[in-house]
Structures are given as C-alpha cells and as structure tokens.
Amino acid sequence: MQGAPNRLVSRNALFRYLRSMLSKKTKYGLKALTYLAAQKESKPVQISEIAQHENISQKFLESILLSLRKTGFLGSKKGKGGGYYLIKNPKEVLLTDVMRVLEGPIAMVPCVSLNFYEKCDDCPDEDACSVHKLMLKVRDSALEVYRNNTLADLIL
Amino acid sequence: MQGAPNRLVSRNALFRYLRSMLSKKTKYGLKALTYLAAQKESKPVQISEIAQHENISQKFLESILLSLRKTGFLGSKKGKGGGYYLIKNPKEVLLTDVMRVLEGPIAMVPCVSLNFYEKCDDCPDEDACSVHKLMLKVRDSALEVYRNNTLADLIL
DNA sequence: GATTACCCTATCTTTTTAATAGGATAAACA
C-alpha cells in the first residue's frame, strides 16, 4: 500500500521479516546437499568441512544430515575418512522430496496439502473458504517450481 | 520419499503440519475481507457479525481489522450502525498488497524479498547461494498468483 | 587399541503467535 503511514505498516512487517518463512533446518539442509552434489570425487565429506564452508553450527548440521540419511538422501561412513555422501545422482533428486522431508508440507495451510492434508478446525466448509481457494493456487505454483528442479539445478 | 521408514519421516513432519505457514492473522484477515467484499449493500458490518460468521475470536479480529483500516483497506464507523466497510472495489484490491500487510514479505527468505530485502547474516555471497537461487523462483511463482488475483476473485 | 567421525537423546533459551483483558473514545439516537 502506497498511501499508508509508514510507521504503522512497518511495525508488524518488521517483526515478520526478521524471521524467515524458511526454517534454518531447510536452509542448511539445502546448502549441505548442494555442497555434496558439487563434489567432484564421490568420497565422503565430513560434517565439519560442510559446516565450516557453509557457516553452519556443526552440531545443528549434524542432526540435519542425520535426518537426510534416514530419509534416504544421504549415505554415511563412520571412522577415519568417514563422512556423508549423496546416494543418488543430483539430477534425480527432486526438490519436492527434499522440501517435504526438511520443511514439511509445501502448502501454506494443511487443508490444501497433498501429502499432509488436514481439515481446518475453524472452517466448516472448505469449498466455501476463500483462503482455501487462494492457497490452492499458491501451492500449485510452488509445486511447479519444486517439481521442475532437481538438486543439480541448485549447483552454481 | 517413498522408501523411507514411516516413523522417521512423519515425526518431524507431524510437528510441522500442525502449524500452518500462513498465520492466523492473515487467514482471518483474508476471510474478513472476503466477507466484506461479498456484501451486497455497502453499509458498515460489525466486528461481531464477521467474527460469528467466520468463527474468529472477536477480540483478535478487532486488532486485525484495525490494522487493515490503518493500512488503507478498510474504513470504519463508530457508534450505533457502525462497523467496517471496504474502501475500494474488490476488483481493485490486489492480493499482493493484502498479503504484504497481513503476512509481511511474500518471499520465504529476506534475501529474495522485493519489499523487505535484507542480507542473510550467514551467507557471504548471494550469487553463490543455492537457497537464494531456488527461493527466487519460488517467490516469483507466488508473486504471479498474488498479482493476478484480487479480492473479487476470492468471493465464491 | 587408539583415534576419528558419525550417532543419538535430552535440555534450554529465545522468539513469535495467538489470545485476552480492560478500558478510552466517538457516534447515533431518544
């Protein structure tokens, strides 16, 4: 809005933009995956190396990589010379799958989620809900992006 | 991911999908705006009526409508027969503007926000950031939806 | 068998959202 008094718009807005809609977990996870995808040799990379290179708290990254291993994206090797490595070819890793594991649902409201559907408690009829109607479109537009991009597309 | 063990995927995911990415403020705000836009007569509607009809806590709605008034979307009238009313024609109310006031930035990360840009503290070079690259696309896709829809499109 | 590096659980701090409370102000109407 153009004409609105500045202080009133920005107060709420300021609070919001300090935090990101994307969780750090997802952010760090994506960075780590990209880092691994960009490796020339396919030998394990240590957590500490990724953490340093991407400015991530090592302990936090540890838990993220762990969950990426459990969900079938990464393999790991213990002991000296150990670390994490990509299991699949980056071109075969769809970002829809990555996002759903790291961030959860792609939809902004549970009632339009494909994989995590849940009825809204306050809304008696979804078909009569304006928010539902709008968020369906937003979900589809986001899905299109994630579906048409793989991990390989993130490498710069 | 298909093959991943169920309990491991769903634990994190469960937590995430209990909460919506869309704040209740935005949800309620959109519902209220749509309700007002759907009015046949253009006389003020009381908060209590909207709150009842849309299943919203009246006090919470009060603050939301207040902020919508301060940002130029709604007008209000005090006293008997008072209430809130839309200032513009629903066809002229772009959802980009509504979303920015209610929800804040449309981008999922500040570093790709058009109206609320801010550098990420952990990222030395945006052009070399895979997350930045991806989130630019997501932002654009969301923007397209919001730009091509007005309040009138939300009425069912 | 010592070192390396992943594995796992538990806890804590901070931030944010959502909601509530209580009263001030202004308009309408008798």
Place this chain on the structure above:
DNA sequence: TGTTTATCCTATTAAAAAGATAGGGTAATC
C-alpha cells in the same frame, strides 16, 4: 443531554516452536 453502541488502543500472558548446545555412545579405520 445522556445513554447506548461499537470502534479504538495498550498491555499482558500462555503456549508453541525453532534453534542451538551438551554430553556421551558407537562403529570404522589405521
């Protein structure tokens, strides 16, 4: 003019979640 109606405004609180940290367990390599 005074009573009712309904918006206006500030402050507080409760609950949830994210992010980060701590500390030790386990397995593989040399």
